[in-house]
Amino acid sequence: MEIVLDECAGFCFGVRRAVDTVYEQLEKGKTIYTYGSVVHNEVVVQELAKRGVKVLEDKASLLALPPGKGEEKAAVVIRAHGVPEEIYGILEQKGLECVDATCPFVKRIHRIVREQSAQGKHIVIVGNPGHPEVEGILGMCRGPATVVEEPGEAENFVPEEGDSLFVVSQTTFNYNKFHYIVEIFQEKGYNVSVVNTICSATKERQQSARALAARADVMIVIGGKHSSNTRKLYEICRGECANTYFIQTLDDLHLELPKAVRLVGITAGASTPNKLIEEVQRHVRINF
Ligand code: F3S
Numbered sequence: 001m002e003i004v005l006d007e008c009a010g011f012c013f014g015v016r017r018a019v020d021t022v023y024e025q026l027e028k029g030k031t032i033y034t035y036g037s038v039v040h041n042e043v044v045v046q047e048l049a050k051r052g053v054k055v056l057e058d059k060a061s062l063l064a065l066p067p068g069k070g071e072e073k074a075a076v077v078i079r080a081h082g083v084p085e086e087i088y089g090i091l092e093q094k095g096l097e098c099v100d101a102t103c104p105f106v107k108r109i110h111r112i113v114r115e116q117s118a119q120g121k122h123i124v125i126v127g128n129p130g131h132p133e134v135e136g137i138l139g140m141c142r143g144p145a146t147v148v149e150e151p152g153e154a155e156n157f158v159p160e161e162g163d164s165l166f167v168v169s170q171t172t173f174n175y176n177k178f179h180y181i182v183e184i185f186q187e188k189g190y191n192v193s194v195v196n197t198i199c200s201a202t203k204e205r206q207q208s209a210r211a212l213a214a215r216a217d218v219m220i221v222i223g224g225k226h227s228s229n230t231r232k233l234y235e236i237c238r239g240e241c242a243n244t245y246f247i248q249t250l251d252d253l254h255l256e257l258p259k260a261v262r263l264v265g266i267t268a269g270a271s272t273p274n275k276l277i278e279e280v281q282r283h284v285r286i287n288f
Helices: 013-027 040-049 057-065 083-096 104-118 132-138 152-157 176-189 200-215 228-242 274-287
Strands: 004-007 032-035 054-056 075-078 098-100 124-128 145-148 164-168 193-196 218-222 243-247 261-267
Touching: 004 274, 013 032, 013 075, 013 104, 040 054, 057 083, 083 098, 104 124, 104 132, 104 164, 124 132, 124 176, 132 145, 152 176, 152 274, 164 176, 176 193, 176 200, 200 218, 200 261, 218 228, 218 274, 228 243, 228 261, 261 274
Parallel strands: 004 261, 032 054, 032 075, 075 098, 124 145, 124 164, 164 193, 218 243, 218 261
Antiparallel strands: none
């Protein structure tokens, strides 16, 4: 039996950078908070919690923090997904140090929507409503903004008379679905400009996982249950390989591999640490 690890599996550039930032700040001996979990992976979050990193779950918990005081002040690390503009304002008002680890690709979307909405465009974000990245993008818009997740929502969407739409996507959104939704807007004849802001790391990981799943008899997708990019990877792999397993840690893996299985493929979401991927790979190699 062959075990193939997807070459694109695991931490993407932005998540690696955010996690490294938290560790660098820890080295400085400060009290470290992250605004939301730094990555959607419980294993990483628990490891950081052991080192004293505290997670601010929402705006209310940030507002409840005592104000920063000179050298003693705490640092708040903004995770790769980014945050709405008002969070920067609150950090400043409170005198808390802001260490911004927003992924540069997400920053680019913030810049685009700020500029375009300031010019009066109605921003359409193709993404998952409620996802922190989408909330962050929404919070950067200076005018009307709508989140669209499903083609049906695009069908039902009716802009205000004279609206110019400007469409961007959540970085981890499914590539084909984004294009399909954009096509719906275009076919309706709306005045629409589009910038595809899907991150190439996501696209490459999705394409590579799809290709591996297409030739695998069994596919294992590793990642946090709250990680949207891992869930999408799972959907893609499931479409190619019926025997696809979504696991968070090795404990979730209850594999029974019949003799006929020739190829087991392994992939992982952008927030899955290498240690975990190696553990799963080793387990499959030793036990099957
Ligand atoms: Fe950034 Fe792309 Fe990762 S947007 S956080 S490098 S998936």
